[in-house]
Amino acid sequence: MTRKTVRIAMNGVTGRMGYRQHLVRSILALREQGGLDLGDGTVLWPEPILLGRREHALKEIAGRHGLTEVSTDIDAVLADPSVDIYFDSQVTSAREEALGKAIAAGKHVYTEKPTATGLDGALALARLAHARGVRHGVVQDxxxxxxxxxxxxxxxxxxxxxxxxxxxxxxxxxxxxxxxxxxxxxxxxxxxxxxxxxxxxxxxxxxxxxxxxxxxxxxxxxxxxxxxxxxxxxxxxxxxxxxxxxxxxxxxxxxxxxxxxxxxxxxxxxxxxxxxxxxxxxxxxxxxxxxxxxxxxxxxxxxxxxxxxxxxxxxxxxxxxxxxxxxxxNGFKAQWELFLKHVYAGAPYHWDLLAGARGVxxxxxxxxxxxxxxxxxxxxxxx
The missing domain is CATH 3.30.360.10 (Dihydrodipicolinate Reductase; domain 2)
Incomplete structure (x- = not known):
């Protein structure tokens, strides 16, 4: 069995939904079960990087769960070639710009909804992700x-x-x-x-x-x-x-x-x-x-x-x-698993940024x- 580390920048984990459902009950739950088995001899091991504006809050969460990586610099995190996936559960008004940066940096993106404050912005993100060739998913829990x-x-x-x-x-x-x-x-x-x-x-x-x-x-x-x-x-x-x-x-x-x-x-x-x-x-x-x-x-x-x-x-x-x-x-964990299998094993996945645009x-x-x-x-x- 081969273990592959997947580095995931998680922006917004100081919020209720980002912390409880996405970090604790999804990503950390996957670690507790030994990672995600892709069925081909590969196990994905998610390694979260806690990203946000309040460093003290990020460090407190990291310390609580035995994590080591926190950052308040989204540009530096997105410039790191070892970061595979960007996840966003910030307030809606901050999401569109951050997703755009992540897609432009060539990161696969997974995000809470709504993906943008208006349809034009939501469609622009979907088109940018399609043109950039990155995998993308929207939480539809x-x-x-x-x-x-x-x-x-x-x-x-x-x-x-x-x-x-x-x-x-x-x-x-x-x-x-x-x-x-x-x-x-x-x-x-x-x-x-x-x-x-x-x-x-x-x-x-x-x-x-x-x-x-x-x-x-x-x-x-x-x-x-x-x-x-x-x-x-x-x-x-x-x-x-x-x-x-x-x-x-x-x-x-x-x-x-x-x-x-x-x-x-x-x-x-x-x-x-x-x-x-x-x-x-x-x-x-x-x-x-x-x-x-x-x-x-x-x-x-x-x-x-x-x-x-x-x-x-x-x-x-x-x-x-x-x-x-x-x-x-847990529904959030189930969708995380499907998205990770989509990114790393090519599994079908249709809850993408275009689906997110329909919601917007x-x-x-x-x-x-x-x-x-x-x-x-x-x-x-x-x-």
Missing amino acids: KIFLPGLRKLKRLVDGGFFGRVLSVRGEFGYWVFEGDWQPAQRPSWNYRAEDGGGIVVDMFPHWEYVLHELFGRVTSVQALATTHIPQRWDEQGKPYDATADDAAYGVFELEGGAVAQINSSWTVRVHRDELVEFQVDGTEGSAVAGLRTCRVQHRGATPKPVWNPDVPATEAFRDQWQEVPDNTEFD QLAELGLRSSAEGRRVEVPEVSL
Whole structure:
């Protein structure tokens, strides 16, 4: 067995997502399992270089996990020929420039979404990566969640017949920050810093819908700021200039309609923080982060509307749980493994910068739809 060291510059690991999901639960988890076996006698050994602006924070994380390499100089790291991959989980406003530098330096790139602040920038990155001949991938973690993998299994097996509609509910109450600390960074609520739930979540909905049910062909959205003032990490009040809730209707190729509510101003009365209900001619399913329940056409009860008497049926009990039937690894780690196999073993991979651009496009058109109060067509994008 040959061990190949893969040096990965990881920019943004001081943030919640970059640290927990990408560094700890993906890259360090791969090291804990002995590396990634490519199946040809080669084991990839990821060696992270922690990159960011706050050296003291980087050193603290490195010390906590027995790592040695940290840097605040992105140009120097990208100029190092031993660095193979650049990963970005910075704030959105800083991502486009950094990715452009990494691609120009000939590095393979893997990045959180959105890939840029606008479609033009996102497409420019995809075209630059294509011209430069580097491998590139965009995090699309939701489709690797156990609940959505079960849902895809149902779609692929023809369980639904013709899919009629998809209903999605995502969100939770993010504290304003005055009497309880907010559980999301304050920049998420400032449009000038790249914040907003449309920019954050519509790219997710694009790839979930595209992957499972078909390309989004139109969007009609209402984005709003329900909480106009919040308090930042220092306890200082600030104006919330970004949308904190969005209500979207998406037409899909093939005729299905998706309705998805996204909100940081909703209190949870559902089994999981995100749930999708899919209704088809032959059956329905409700999928969350981990679970998926189904009701087939042949087992569908016959409810009768009668508001004069209490409900006599426990509707949730009429659904059947979809079994795991396999072990589900962490979704972020699973996609890291696929990307590394794509780079070093030529494995197929289609969650690239062009796919990322589709997500940016949907967010951009969703905001346009909200601002103009109309339905907006979503044209196909290409290199």
